[in-house]
Amino acid sequence: MGIVNITPDSFSDGGQRGSPAAGIEHALRLLDQGADVLDIGGESSRPGALPVSVEEELRRVLPVVEALSGRNVPVSVDTCKTRVMREAIAAGAAMINDIGALQGEGALETVADSNVAVCLMHRQGTSQTMQHDPHYEDVVAEVMAFLQARMAAAQAAGIARERLVVDPGFGFGKLLQHNVTLLHHLDQFAGLGVPVLAGLSRKSMLGQITGLDINERLIPSVAAAVIAAMKGARIIRVHDVKATREALQIVNAIEDQGK
Numbered sequence: 001m002g003i004v005n006i007t008p009d010s011f012s013d014g015g016q017r018g019s020p021a022a023g024i025e026h027a028l029r030l031l032d033q034g035a036d037v038l039d040i041g042g043e044s045s046r047p048g049a050l051p052v053s054v055e056e057e058l059r060r061v062l063p064v065v066e067a068l069s070g071r072n073v074p075v076s077v078d079t080c081k082t083r084v085m086r087e088a089i090a091a092g093a094a095m096i097n098d099i100g101a102l103q104g105e106g107a108l109e110t111v112a113d114s115n116v117a118v119c120l121m122h123r124q125g126t127s128q129t130m131q132h133d134p135h136y137e138d139v140v141a142e143v144m145a146f147l148q149a150r151m152a153a154a155q156a157a158g159i160a161r162e163r164l165v166v167d168p169g170f171g172f173g174k175l176l177q178h179n180v181t182l183l184h185h186l187d188q189f190a191g192l193g194v195p196v197l198a199g200l201s202r203k204s205m206l207g208q209i210t211g212l213d214i215n216e217r218l219i220p221s222v223a224a225a226v227i228a229a230m231k232g233a234r235i236i237r238v239h240d241v242k243a244t245r246e247a248l249q250i251v252n253a254i255e256d257q258g259k
């Protein structure tokens, strides 16, 4: 899954300040590099990021979804706003990637009224508060229990299990030790019975381990992607599609061989 950020503070849009045209260009580049799915986001969810209005998020995201929906690639939209979900689905999105796990008002119903897939992600707190004082007794058990509860809520709302994806939400209200423990035990999440998505690309946990700056985290990101894939993640959300794809070809060859 290639990341297409259409946000002014994005580190991958070449400083285009939230321009849909730059987003489309970036998306096409990631497709060239071999992305199987694109994740379009118009609101930064990095720690401390400021919220974006619905209108501004729609202005950023919709033209990109529309431009890509004619092509043969599934488009995911990274949003926690119900109206953005609804309009993105109408514009041809194939998946909603909600870091709020459909807890917003009307979110469950909006997705249930469609046939798109949905990624349910765990986070503790909001973008503003999540890194203040994350606390867990047992991070794996707590994140698993949350995802199980959201899977049940989604199914009760009429979203078939086949449409669900789960994600432990690396970096979302988690300290380094929590992120490391979650990655170490990622294989347990496959036991939830739906595909697992992992997003580790360029994240601060990789900087905390290596001391490398955000623009220097390609190799740590690829290493983390390989570990996640070997522990059963089925969708890997990354900025660096070409390098990750090359590494995952090796993982796939070895995993296939072992069967």
Ligand code: 7PJ
Binding pocket: 045, 046, 078, 097, 098, 099, 119, 121, 167, 169, 170, 197, 198, 199, 200, 201, 202, 203, 237
């Ligand atoms: C994730 C995400 C993630 C899912 C972001 C960043 C922060 N969606 N959106 N999982 N991260 N499902 O890319 O650093 O880990 S935005």
